[in-house]
Amino acid sequence: MIRVGKKYQHLIHGAACGCSNPMLVQASRRLETFTRRGLLTGAALLAGAAAAPALAQSTTPPTRTLFRQVRLFDGKSNSLQSNAQVLVEGNRIAAVDTSNSPPQPDWTVIDCGGRMLMPGLIDAHWHTLFAAIPAPILMTGDPASIFTTATAEANRTLLRGFTSVRDVGGPVFSFKQAIDTGVIPGPRIFPSGAMITTTGGHADLRMLSDIPRDPARLSLIESIGGAAIADSVGDLSMRVREQLMQGASQIKVVGGGGVSSPRSPLDMTTFSESDLRAAAAIARDWNTYVTVHAYAPHTVQRAIAAGAACIEHAHLMDEETAGLMAQKGIWLSIQPFLSEADSVPLTGPSRERMLQVFGNTPRAYELVRKHGIKTAWGSDLLFSPELTPRQNVMLTHLGRWYSNAEALRMATAGNAELLALSGPRNPYPGKLGVIEPGALADILVVNGNLLDDLKLIEQPDRSLAVIMKDGKLYRNSLAS
Incomplete structure (x- = not known):
């Protein structure tokens, strides 16, 4: 779920689109050269330098605590x-x-x-680079500002007790390397890379000036590695393989609409079943899995039929869908959104969708408990350094449906079971959450x-x- 506050609503396409705003046009021009390589080149260089000594055999005995x-x-x-x-x-x-x-x-x-x-806590739905970066900083296209903000937040995430996160959308590959090699402190990251969507789907945050699409030019959201837009099974297959080539531990495919994406209502469905089946097959060829962003029942059911191993959100699921998930042993990664305190402010259709999700959260968890669905916990907080400390509060929301022990098991050993679905693509071989x-x-x-x-x-x-x-x-x- 990507949520942009009222204060910054003019920077995206809402009811009053600001595409002709001179500030936005200038920001767009600056971001023409803002690529994944430009964003984290410094992190990659530092990480590489830190990793170089590891090539030599260490004779120092391991420390014992x-x-x-x-x-x-x-x-x-x-x-x-x-x-x-x-x-x-x-x-x-x-x-x-x-x-x-x-x-x-x-x-x-x-x-x-x-x-x-x-054990350290695990957040199964996190966006490492986008969690605490306000929209104005993102729109400046200044890699130093973005990297500095994300670096500070990664340290805060770790100090909140979250030692691992499953990143389900964002250009985090070099950032992860910087953490893994000790250049910056932060949690372990299980990266998905870019969110793969269709035109008009959730994560298609292009400006209207980018339409019709120029096949020789990537849009901003694609160039920074936040999303990949694919409208054919060939393009979808290529985008899946690109994320895996860069080190994705699992693949995130957008199967339907979202809350704050301005032109993707929650009831819409994006990829066809055959498209999703192709993505799942490629992930299996790489011995990992696909997780699908989906809210509506028919969107969830299509993803299950196509071979998805995990569903993100599913707050609008019905009895039939819940029973199907339980029968097929599908993982559900759902977030306990309860009130507007769990989100940055939204306006217009985005706020209406947000309230719809919040209103359906209790029913979704009731279906989870009734059918015994394998469930992971995640927070999905975005675009606000003031909001990210609620990561811990989102965990305590589980107390409405679970005992304290059940909630802690879900955020430790339970979430670790989901992470382990990445098999040999797991970047951290070994048991977590126990x-x-x-x-x-x-x-x-x-x-x-x-x-x-x-x-x-x-x-x-x-x-x-x-x-x-x-x-x-x-x-x-x-x-x-």
């Missing part, structure tokens, strides 16, 4: 395990010990004093018990005493 006196939530249980300790060796969990064996002299010891220890030997060392230590009070996570600066990702400490307020 022991978390003592923890109450353990392993990502899969309903309760905490008391008097446990967790040993991290390098970037993996080496042991979970209830005998409280004494540490070795060269280990770093963190005494958790009976605090809750759990605390067990061999799992990747993404760990949170909590001041309090989230199983008793999930709302503690709404203030991560206070509630998260320790944040570790890949065996590296990014916050430690406890004495070592």
Whole structure:
């Protein structure tokens, strides 16, 4: 869901299209050369420089960190395990010990004093580069401003306790590399690359001056890698392969309309079943999967028939659609939108669609529970640094339909199961979302018990005493 606030509505095509606005025309000209390469060239160069030393064999033994006196939530249980300790060796969990064996002299010891220890949180629907970038900054076409804003937000995302995100639309490949090589702090990113849509579909944010289409010239949204427009099965197949070639862990295809895209009503359906079937087949050839953006029942059903493994949103689904998803074992990545506080302000038709989605959210979750649909949690917050801190609040919204343990399981081990669908395209081989030997060392230590009070996570600066990702400490307020 892409949402642009009232303040910036004049920058896109709404009821009063501003295509002739001189400021917009000037911004458009500046963005003619704003490509994916231009956006993140600096990040790629820095990431490459940081990666170069890794070619040499390291003789330094892995560091060992022991978390003592923890109450353990392993990502899969309903309760905490008391008097446990967790040993991290390098970037993996080496042991979970209830005998409280004494540490070795060269280990770093963190005494958790009976605090809750759990896996890092996972957001299954995030847009790394677009989450906190206000529309005016995006429209300037200044790569430095965009990169700086996204870099700051990636660090904030990590410090909110989110150690992994599934990015479902945006030019994040070089940005991900910069995080992975330690150039900038941020969560693990499972990238989709560009959202693939048809003309007029959600993610087609071209200006009307770009129509009719010039086949020799990409539009702005395509040139920055935010979307790829395909109106034939050949073009669709090519766009899917382009994302996979760049390192996509899964493919995001837009099957229907969206909330804020100005000319794509929620009831519309874009790609034909044969088109979607071709995209799913290519993803399977690469041993990964397609996830389809869809709200309306017939759009969801078409995606399922075509072989999609996951559906994004589906807030308008009906009983038949929910039953089909459960029968076929299709994943649902849905967001618990409850009120206008969960979105930047919208106006006109976009606001009407937003209210329609919010009004149908409770019914959608009731169908999820009734039919036992495999469900992932995501936040889908966009275009506002003031809104992104609600990422944690969006998680606590699950308390309306789930117990605290169920909500935490969904945001850890449950979401990790969805990430694992990428198979060999998984950029981080190893288990996520669990605390067990061999799992990747993404760990949170909590001041309090989230199983008793999930709302503690709404203030991560206070509630998260320790944040570790890949065996590296990014916050430690406890004495070592």
